[in-house]
Amino acid sequence: MIPYNFEYYQPVTALEGVRLFHDLALQGKEPMYYAGGTEIITMGRTLPVQPRAVIDIKKIPECTILAVQDQKLVLGSALSLSRLHDSLAFPLLGETAAGVADRTSRNKITLGGNICSRLMYRETVLPLLLTDSEVRIAGPAGWKQVSIHQVFHGQLQLEKGEFLVHSLTDSSYIGMPYAAVKKRKVSDIGYPLLTVAAIRTNAMIRVAFSGVCAFPFRSPMMEDALNRRELPLRLRIEQALVHLPAPILDDFNGSAAYREWVLKHTLLDTILSLEGESHERYRRL
Structure with a gap:
């Protein structure tokens, strides 16, 4: 149980989510984007993380996509680690994700949540680095699609109000040993x-x-x-x-x-x- 009250929002588009973040930040509510919520719940109990508003991105279609488009595997940031593993869409990523916590936790922990975690491990970024993947990010300045190497330096470098929408990996990497x-x-x-x-x-x-x-x-x-x-x-x-x-x-x-x-x-x-x-x-x- 989190020992404080907070507001909960569930936008259905990335633009709505970004606008919510902006408006809530102006109100001093220290909003956080939310997908699986395991880290917010865990750290909320010990009080180092105290958002007064959370923005759940799971209803945004681009955040839950799992598909091949234009010869790129697109994986939404709100996909759970269990889903990534069970889908067999990206075996290296699935196997790497399978080593995170236990199955019950992996049912909640998401790709974006792990990559953006405050914990130092962030293991699911490793396959993206190895495959020179791209990431798509939404924020106040609009959408941007960049190489993971441009924005991940020990941790994902996001501007205030930005969030990771999905990753894109060239399909040619998927079958490599x-x-x-x-x-x-x-x-x-x-x-x-x-x-x-x-x-x-x-x-x-x-x-x-x-x-x-x-x-x-x-x-x-x-x-x-x-x-x-x-x-x-x-x-x-x-x-x-x-x-x-x-x-x-x-x-x-x-x-x-x-x-x-x-x-x-x-x-x-x-x-x-x-x-x-x-x-x-x-x-x-």
Whole structure:
């Protein structure tokens, strides 16, 4: 139960939602966009999040779309993680989403809610980064459609009053070989130690990470090192870690040294599975 009162709105168009946000903000009601609501409810109990008005975007058709249009897979921001997984529309995204919390929670947690989360993990952005996806955003200045790389820098960079409407991913990526690995220290549903997602294109293996640093990321410099197949894989991994964009996390889930050890072994298995090489061969390298 949330220990304060708030107003609830359910617009049926993106324009209506944006106008509501503007009007409510002028009234000092600190509005928030809402889809699954799990984070608002959880944080509302401990009071760091206290919106006086919430704007539910689930009735906006563009936010619940799941379709292929002009050779792009379009996924609405209000789609639940369970729906993404069960649809099999984007296997890498579905498998990555399946590692978030438990099934009951995933029935509520949405694609947009996870990407825009205040928690540092935001795992569902990893497949979008790997596939150079685009996102469509609605806001006071109208609609904009941009590369995920332009607006996601550790977190989704939204202007006041903007919200994520849907993602667009080129269909050619959907059938590519992939790997999605989530490592936890103890239980199957606790906070993750780290998550690694990867795909193999015709040219190279792409890798993205969550839980390694304090934000999700994809690093071209790390990928360059990991794809130097003339070198032993363990050496490639060592060289890739030199290019981490920030220090490895050291927190209650695991020390930096432990995370690094888990990351190295996870990368070893991930690259081997995507390169199709013998695991035993690389144990000797």
